[in-house]
Structure formats: structure tokens, C-alpha cells
Amino acid sequence: MNHTLIKYLAISCLLLLLTACSNDSQESVDPRAITGQLTLTGSSTIAPLIGEMAKRFEQTHPDTRVDVQTGGSSRGVADARRGTADIGMVSRALNEEEGDLTAYPIALDGVAMILHRDNPLTVLSAEQIIAIYTGKVTHWNEIGGADAPITVVNKAEGRSTLELFLSYFQLRNEDIKPSIIIGDNQQGIRTVAADPNAIGYVSIGTAAYEASRGTAIKALPMEGVEATLENVRNGAFPLSRPLHLVTLGTAEQIPALARTFIEYAASAEVSDLTEAQYFVPLTH
Amino acid sequence: MADRIATVVMWGVALLITSTFAWIVGDLLVQGLPHISWDFLSSSPADAGRAGGILPILVSTLLILAVCMAVAIPLGVGTAVLLSEFGRRNQIFGRLVRYSLDVLAGVPSIVFGLFGNAFFSLYLGMGFSILSGGLTLACMVLPLLIRSTETGLRAVPDDYRRAAAALGLSVFTTLWRILLPAATPGLIAGLVLGIGRALAETAALLFTSGYVDRMPGSLLDSGRSLSIHIYDLAMNVPGGESNAYASAVVLIVLLLIINALTFRAADRWLQQRITPV
Amino acid sequence: MSRSRTDVPLLWTLRAVAALAGAITLLIVAFLILEAWPALQSPGIAHFLTDSSWFPASTAPQFNLLPMVVGTLVATLGAMLLATPLGVAAALFSRFYAPPVVATWFRRLLELLAGIPSVVYGFWGLVVLTPLIRQWAPPGQSLLAAILILSLMILPTIALLSETALRSIPRAYLQGAASLGLSRWATVIGVALPAARTGIASSILLAAGRAIGETMAVLMVAGNIVQVPDSLFAPVRTLTANIALELGYALEGHRAALFVSGLILLVLILLLVSLSRWIMREELNVTAGIEPYNEEARAPHG
Numbered sequence: 001m002n003h004t005l006i007k008y009l010a011i012s013c014l015l016l017l018l019t020a021c022s023n024d025s026q027e028s029v030d031p032r033a034i035t036g037q038l039t040l041t042g043s044s045t046i047a048p049l050i051g052e053m054a055k056r057f058e059q060t061h062p063d064t065r066v067d068v069q070t071g072g073s074s075r076g077v078a079d080a081r082r083g084t085a086d087i088g089m090v091s092r093a094l095n096e097e098e099g100d101l102t103a104y105p106i107a108l109d110g111v112a113m114i115l116h117r118d119n120p121l122t123v124l125s126a127e128q129i130i131a132i133y134t135g136k137v138t139h140w141n142e143i144g145g146a147d148a149p150i151t152v153v154n155k156a157e158g159r160s161t162l163e164l165f166l167s168y169f170q171l172r173n174e175d176i177k178p179s180i181i182i183g184d185n186q187q188g189i190r191t192v193a194a195d196p197n198a199i200g201y202v203s204i205g206t207a208a209y210e211a212s213r214g215t216a217i218k219a220l221p222m223e224g225v226e227a228t229l230e231n232v233r234n235g236a237f238p239l240s241r242p243l244h245l246v247t248l249g250t251a252e253q254i255p256a257l258a259r260t261f262i263e264y265a266a267s268a269e270v271s272d273l274t275e276a277q278y279f280v281p282l283t284h
Numbered sequence: 285m286a287d288r289i290a291t292v293v294m295w296g297v298a299l300l301i302t303s304t305f306a307w308i309v310g311d312l313l314v315q316g317l318p319h320i321s322w323d324f325l326s327s328s329p330a331d332a333g334r335a336g337g338i339l340p341i342l343v344s345t346l347l348i349l350a351v352c353m354a355v356a357i358p359l360g361v362g363t364a365v366l367l368s369e370f371g372r373r374n375q376i377f378g379r380l381v382r383y384s385l386d387v388l389a390g391v392p393s394i395v396f397g398l399f400g401n402a403f404f405s406l407y408l409g410m411g412f413s414i415l416s417g418g419l420t421l422a423c424m425v426l427p428l429l430i431r432s433t434e435t436g437l438r439a440v441p442d443d444y445r446r447a448a449a450a451l452g453l454s455v456f457t458t459l460w461r462i463l464l465p466a467a468t469p470g471l472i473a474g475l476v477l478g479i480g481r482a483l484a485e486t487a488a489l490l491f492t493s494g495y496v497d498r499m500p501g502s503l504l505d506s507g508r509s510l511s512i513h514i515y516d517l518a519m520n521v522p523g524g525e526s527n528a529y530a531s532a533v534v535l536i537v538l539l540l541i542i543n544a545l546t547f548r549a550a551d552r553w554l555q556q557r558i559t560p561v
Numbered sequence: 562m563s564r565s566r567t568d569v570p571l572l573w574t575l576r577a578v579a580a581l582a583g584a585i586t587l588l589i590v591a592f593l594i595l596e597a598w599p600a601l602q603s604p605g606i607a608h609f610l611t612d613s614s615w616f617p618a619s620t621a622p623q624f625n626l627l628p629m630v631v632g633t634l635v636a637t638l639g640a641m642l643l644a645t646p647l648g649v650a651a652a653l654f655s656r657f658y659a660p661p662v663v664a665t666w667f668r669r670l671l672e673l674l675a676g677i678p679s680v681v682y683g684f685w686g687l688v689v690l691t692p693l694i695r696q697w698a699p700p701g702q703s704l705l706a707a708i709l710i711l712s713l714m715i716l717p718t719i720a721l722l723s724e725t726a727l728r729s730i731p732r733a734y735l736q737g738a739a740s741l742g743l744s745r746w747a748t749v750i751g752v753a754l755p756a757a758r759t760g761i762a763s764s765i766l767l768a769a770g771r772a773i774g775e776t777m778a779v780l781m782v783a784g785n786i787v788q789v790p791d792s793l794f795a796p797v798r799t800l801t802a803n804i805a806l807e808l809g810y811a812l813e814g815h816r817a818a819l820f821v822s823g824l825i826l827l828v829l830i831l832l833l834v835s836l837s838r839w840i841m842r843e844e845l846n847v848t849a850g851i852e853p854y855n856e857e858a859r860a861p862h863g
Contacts, residue, residue: 039412043809044516044519044520044809045520047495047516047520048332048333048516048520048521049332051332051495051497052331052332067412067494067496067498067506068495068496069412069494069495069496069506070490070495070516070520071490071491071809072808072809072810073809073810074808074809074810074811074812074816075809077812084406097812148699149699151699151700156785156806156807156810157616157617157618157806157807157810157811157815158618158807158809158810158811158812158815159810160810172619173616173618173619174614174616174619178786179699179700179784179786179796180700180702180784180785180786180796181784181785181786181796181798181806182785183519183780183785183805183806184519184520185519185520185522186518186519186520186521186522187519187687187781189522190684190687190688191687191702194687194688194691194692194695194701195692195695195699195700195701197699198700205522206522209522209523210522213523276331277332278522286744286746286747287744287745287746287747290745290746290749291658291745291746293650294650294653294654294657294658295654295658297647297650297651297654298650298651298654298655298658298659298667300647301647301651301670301671301716301720302667302670304713305670305673305674305713307689308677308681308682308685308713309673309677311685311689312681358578359578359581359582360582362574362575362578362579363575363578363579363582363583365575366572366575366576366578366579367579370572370575374576377576377579377580378579380583381579381580381582381583383834383838384582384583384584384585384586384587385582385583385586386766386770386830386834386837387586387827387830387831387834388585388586388589388770389766389767389770389771389774390769390770390771390773390774390826390827390830390833390834391586391589391770391774391826391827391830392773392774392775392776392800392801392804392823392826393774393775393776394776394801394804394805394808395589395593395774395804395823395826396589398592398596398808399588399589399592399593402592402596403588403592423585423589426582426585427767427770428718428767430582431722431763431764431767432722432725434763435722435725435726435729435759435760435763435764436725436729438729438759438760439726439728439729439730439731439760440729441731454568455568455571455572456568456571459571469725469728469729470725470729473721473722473724473725474722476672476675476721477672477675477717477718477721477722479676480672480673480675480676480677480717481675481676483676483678484675484676484677484678484679485678486678486679486680486777487776487777487805510678511678511680514678514680514681515678515680515777518680518684519680528684532677532678532681535676535677535678536673536676536677539672539673539676540669540673543669543672
């Protein structure tokens, strides 16, 4: 019984290896003549969304294969440049040094300030948020809250939500006096949900979703505008960012498959997927 | 008196460890078990992993592990044998190798990932693939395997070596028939730790075997491991926790099964050889 | 004591295998230096030690890594101090104190724990452990949380490998101790631990490597503030967390600076390894072997 199992496993491994080799030789004949293989790398925020789009794209375009990798926006930029990826995923606007790349927006995302659900405060002004993040206000009772020290949750250097936050409040990262620095979005939500005295900022769709399913957080309105996906969609919410696909060279210079996929990712055909991942599809 | 205190302390420590770990594993089971079903094990992920199952991810995980162990075991055992049995004649060489292995043991997994990406994926042209992921993991578990095999070999009484020499057995026979079987407990401990480490690894695989959750067609396809799936669901996918917990439970059960198979395989191997004791 | 013809090729095969294993580290070091090179040239290594803080992506970038070096060392040291006695005690328990059935189950448990992904430990730490610590001393994500989580993660390594070392003590030693009428504790202290000390030491060394290199779990519970911690409850950032937090979003100079974190980490490990080498120098020279030139190694070690 055991022996047959082991034999079976050994044979299947061998077969896998063989198919691997044959694949390889096919590809090495002419790497440019990709019969429908596309690799995307980059932002961990966008990767789950593009992964879903890729699955649907493969169904409607049967002879294609779209591989999605993750690892961060700068990896998307680097891989698109180096040719390791056909398309990069970048959750921020491109900067001046990245003029060799072309960016295609595919969806919008907003950034919301969040507090713990039990925090009595429901509104913070921009001045109060700046005072909290620069360490001028260190206890909630200074601005009408509980008698407790504020846990200031900031994002790690380079993250696009941090950049958006800084530029909106016109702050420099050096001026911020954080109590905790976090990486991914969900870590921010967990951290604030676990600490009644915390303040942080996260992706707006996930904040709304988590609050709706009972996670102990609440999103604050900005400039009197409620933090909802609807307000990001209609442009009323002040803190929003586009999510991009990027390629080396312009749309005319890239292979047809990549161009087709980029158009597909921004099209109305996949806006239900975008919404299902708590982002805002582009309006058509 | 000291004896009695020591006994109490030992049981206390064991209880402390068991209860802490029962806490963690219990937490996992409570949150994860309700979401596990045959359907979960036999279907592909959907809706970024919130819905659907983990079948392709299980397959990729096993393939990555197989590649890792197929490379790491011969390399590890060979190195351990050289270090412990031929250490005298290769003192400087052996010392250098040991040094480098000790350093290797402390290299952070994310550095392994970046290295694997640069070396296996790009330089050797394997791309994002199960192969480059498995090879990267092999580099990672190597120090564990070597250290524990060495500990096992060191523990073999020199009488065995002398007896083998007196019988005129060749070095190879001595190794294969006597020393390695006698050192099996060490090898097993290293294997079990290495398998655990490989199954648990996230950062090293993110950049090598990748993120694709499709059923792999070959070892050159990208394949998402269970640990990466757990990481992605927990950190990047809102609403992914319940499936993250369920995947963690599956990972633990998988580990139990693989460990049990490892022990059985070792027993068989031992029985086929002349083993003293 | 004849050497058969298969022995010479065997020896060379083993040498080649060992050389390959050893070369991996060299490859990794070369890779790190290559990636870090731009930052080592400009701003230059001095900046990583003397700048006032760590703001690698700002317009006037600052690159001080020292607080993170301290964070890494303190977190590792704390975890070693906690996990070593617990791990060795767990090994002794399983070898000498537990009834066989209990010992087997206890070992299975430890093996399981070695295979729990760090993100699961981190998640547990974030959701369960840090809120507990926060009730004492906010913000909860702290050096202490990092030390506790790291201890949990390296405990199985120490316990399992030490247990292996204890199990491979020649039976005669223990029989000797028993015939002398030594108590269990006296046997442990006087015979077992000394006889297994090389194996135990190497398990501790491996665990230290794991603690230094651990990333995801620490990142989730340590708070990640770049500062020299002034108490157990202060947040810290380790070198590994620094790489993992920022690398995905770092561009040229910033990226190279993160690879300098990696290089410094390797230097730290090298120092620790050398230190432990120096401490255990006698043990390491006692090597048995099957090669025919080691008459002097025939004395039973321990």
C-alpha cells in the first residue's frame, strides 16, 4: 500500500519534471512570441484584485495565462523596468524619475482616519489630527476625550498611504511622533481594534467593511465628508489615490496581450470584481 | 530535596509550554475548524481567497517541500558526514564550512527570498517557480539538517567505528550500514524541524515561488504555498481571516501527517539495516 | 584498516557537497554587498552609524541604523535568556522526567510548534498578547512582546535538538550513574548535561540564528519605532523588520540602504558565531571520525 503510494508520487514528480523541461525548451525557442503568458508583479494592495481579474480574463481569453505576483509597489516598478514582469502594479502616482514608465489607472482607493469604536470622539479636525501626529497633543482629554495617552499608529516609510497622508496634511515624516509603526493595512486595523486609545489610517473600503462586520473600529469623516466608498466614487472625499498598472514604454509599444489586459482591467466588465475587493471602479 | 524541587520545576515547565501552545493552537482550531470541509480541501480559491478552497495551494506546498527536501537531505547529510567523520583531516576546510553554516542559520528569511529571487529566479532563469522556491528553502533548512545530523553522528560510540575498521569494512559501508542508521534520531530531529520551518516559511517564498494560486502544471510554474496564502488572507484581504485560520489548521494537520510519515520511513530504513543497540 | 577504492571518490564527493553548502553563504554575502554597494559609496558607511535618525526616503535622508542594531540584539538576547532554560528544561523533561507516553506526546507538540508559520504567531501576538501587555503599559506593541513571541518560536528548536543530544548520551554513562546510586537530578546535572553540552550548545546557537533572522512575527508585535528602547515596554524595530517593512516600497538609495541593514545583520551574526566559537572552542576540537588517522580522538568525549 505504502509502496504503491510512494511509487505513484515518484512517477508523478518525474512527469512534472519532464513537462517542466519540455515547457522550458518551448519557451527558450523564442521568448518574445509569448502565446498568451503575462506576468504582473507589485503592490500587495492591488495583487488580490488583479488576481481575481486575471482569473476572469483567462476564462474569456482561453489561450492566455496571467500570473500575478506580489511584493510591493517599488517591486512593480523595478520588475516592469527590468522586463521580469510585463506589467507592474503600483498603488501610488509615478514620480519624476519614473518617466520611462506609463501608468494606467484601474481603480480608486481612499484613505480614512480610524479610531477604536469605544473612543467617544466622532470628529477630528485637520488641526487636531496634525497636533496628534506631531506630538503636540499626547492625551485624549486635551481634545475632549478620555484621560488616556494617545497611541499614534503610523505607516512605514515609503508606503503609499503614508505618502498620501503626509501630502494631504502637509507634514513631513520626520515631524511625526508615532507610538507604533505598521506595515500592511490589516495590521493597522488589528492594531487600532486592539487598543481603545489608538488612532490610525487605513484603506477606506476595508475600514468600512471591517466596521460593518463588527471589528472594533470606526472611520472618521474628513472635512465633513463621511468616509465611504460612495464619497470616493463621486470625488467628494478628499483623501483618495488611484491604483495603477504600469508598463515600460507607452501603450503602443507593448505587446497586444498586455494592452488587452490593461484595457480589460480598467473596463466596466470587471467593475464588480473591483467593488468586491472594496475598491472604487473607474467611472465609464 | 533538590531532586524533588527539580522534578516539580520540570513538570511546571512542561505544563507552561503545553498550556501556552494549547492556547495558540486552541485559538486556531476554534476559529478555523468550522470553515474546513471536504469542499474547502478540494476546490480552488475564489474571491481573493475569501471563498472557495485551497486544493492548488496544497499541491504547490507539497511540491515545494519535495523539491526542498530532495536537495537539502543529500547535501545536508553529506556535509554532516564530512564535518563529523572526516573533520580531522579537513580541519581548516571543515571549520570554514561550519562557520559559514552558522552564519547561514541566522540569515533572515526575507534575505533568503531576495537572494533566491536574484539567483535562482533571475540569474539561473527559473523564474517565479516551485523549483526556485524549493531551492531557496533548501538553502534555508540546510544548517538545521547539518547540525542535527552531526549531533547524531557524534553520539555514535567510537566502538562502532573501531569494530567496523577491525572488520575491514570500507568507509562507505561503515557509513551506510552503521553510522548513519545509528545517527538516525539526530537526522530525524533535523528533518522534522526543517520540514516545519519550510512549511511555515513566508518571506522567502514570496519572491521565489510566488503568489499564483492556480494548480501548478509543472515545477516551473509559480505556486502559492499555504503559509503565503495564510499571510495574504490575514494581512491583505479584508474578511480573509476565517479562511486564514482554516488554512492554518490544514497546515498543522499536514505537518502532523508528514512528520508521522517521516518517522515511519525512518523506522523502515532502520529495520532494513544491521542496527546494533 | 584498509581503505577500499570507493573511499577516495566518496571523500571527494563529500568535500564537494560540503563546499557547495558552505558556498551558499558566500553567494548570499556577495549578493548583499552587490545590492548595498550604491549606499556604501554614497552616503557611505559612516552615515549608517552617525546620522541622527532613520529617514531614508526624505529629501534630506538620514540613515542611522544603530537603534535597530540595539533592538535586534536586545530582542535576541531577551529571547535567548527566556527560551534557553525553558527549552533545555523541556528537553530534560521529555528525556528524564516524563513517562514514555507523555514524552512522546510532548515531543509531537514541540514538533508541531516548530511548523506554525510566523505570521500565525504574529497574528496571535497582535490580537492576544499585545492587548494584555497594553493594560500594564501602553502601547503594548513592545520589546517585551517581541521577546515573548521570539521565545515561543525558538523554544521548539532548542528543546528538540537538546533532546536529541540528551538521547544520544552513551547508555553506559547513565547506567554508571544509576549504579552509583545518584539521584535523578544529580544524574542530570553531573552526567547528562555535561555529556550533551556540545549538542545543547549548538541547538542554542541555531536558535539564536533563528531569533536574529525572524521577521514577520516580530514586525507584527514590536511596534517598529526606530529608537533605543528605554524599557521593556518601549516599542523597538529590529533590522529584519526594517527590511520587511520598507523594502516593498523602497526606491534606489532607500533600497540600497535596506540592504545595508541586511549586511549589518550578517556582521552581527558573524560576531555572535565567533563569540560562541570562542566559548565552545574545546568542544569543537573533539571530533571522532571513521578516517584512519585519528587514534588520538578515541578517548570517549564528555
